[in-house]
Amino acid sequence: MLMEEKLVVKELEQGKELANQLMNSLNNPSSSSKESNEVLISEILHCFENTIAMMMNLDKKALKRSHERSDQSNKKRRMLEKKKTEKVNICIGSGQEGTLLDDGHCWRKYGQKDIHGSKNPRGYYRCTHKFTRGCLAVKQVQKSDTNPLCYEVKYVESHTCDITQSATKHSLPVSEEAEQKLHDAKHSDDTVQHMKPEELMLSIEDLDYKKDIFRTFSFSNHEMDDDFLEWKDLMANLSPTTSESGITNEFHVSPTDDSCFSSLETLLGSTPDLSWM
């Protein structure tokens, strides 16, 4: 069984367990509150959301594989499928090493490679939510040969998980520090004004990428992956939207509403295993 399939089974088992809890709760109204039932319902819905997202990701992969097998002349396809990549050169001042910062996303290292003609190896990172949310964001980080304080960061695909994780724990490479500066600089003019020139020097090669970074940090993705939008629409349809049920009217979700998760988050409060929301 594939890793993703195991996660799907795990998620469904959790959903089953939660449904059982809800059933017990409904059978014993005296020992349960309306609020606890609402939390259970939300968690069950959350399991569905996760499972569907994972299945869509699996389906996408399977389709891709079958196409690759059947399509003999797929050169044009490959040209069209070429992944969106953005390159960023980041230089940091000497006094900043050792400070743990993040770029608002959780990255997980999945490989490192010595690059022909380069002194420093290249690190390969993918989004932590690759399997749980189907986020395809990937980045490559390589220390510059000429300037040890400079890093070449290549982003492949943008995040579809739409999550910022600045308050969570991180184990990031040094280069992440510079990236945080990059994002901070974009996010706040004050930051730029107060930053000494020797502390931060950024070189962005692509203007579109600047926009992308800002979009990520302002919590609004306006150019999201088609599949993700499709998934969101599906979620919106699955989630109760009427106020008649009484229980569920607190998490009304419209298909065009970017904050479809935040309403659930509000309802669920600090439920530990929903912290990613």
Place this chain on the structure above:
DNA sequence: CGTATTTGACCTTG
């Protein structure tokens, strides 16, 4: 014990 990183093997591409 669960999660993240390391690293050699394997796959893909030119």
Place this chain on the structure above:
DNA sequence: CAAGGTCAAATACG
């Protein structure tokens, strides 16, 4: 065939 990219088992870490 070489170089870059990814996978996954082993290992480290909190």
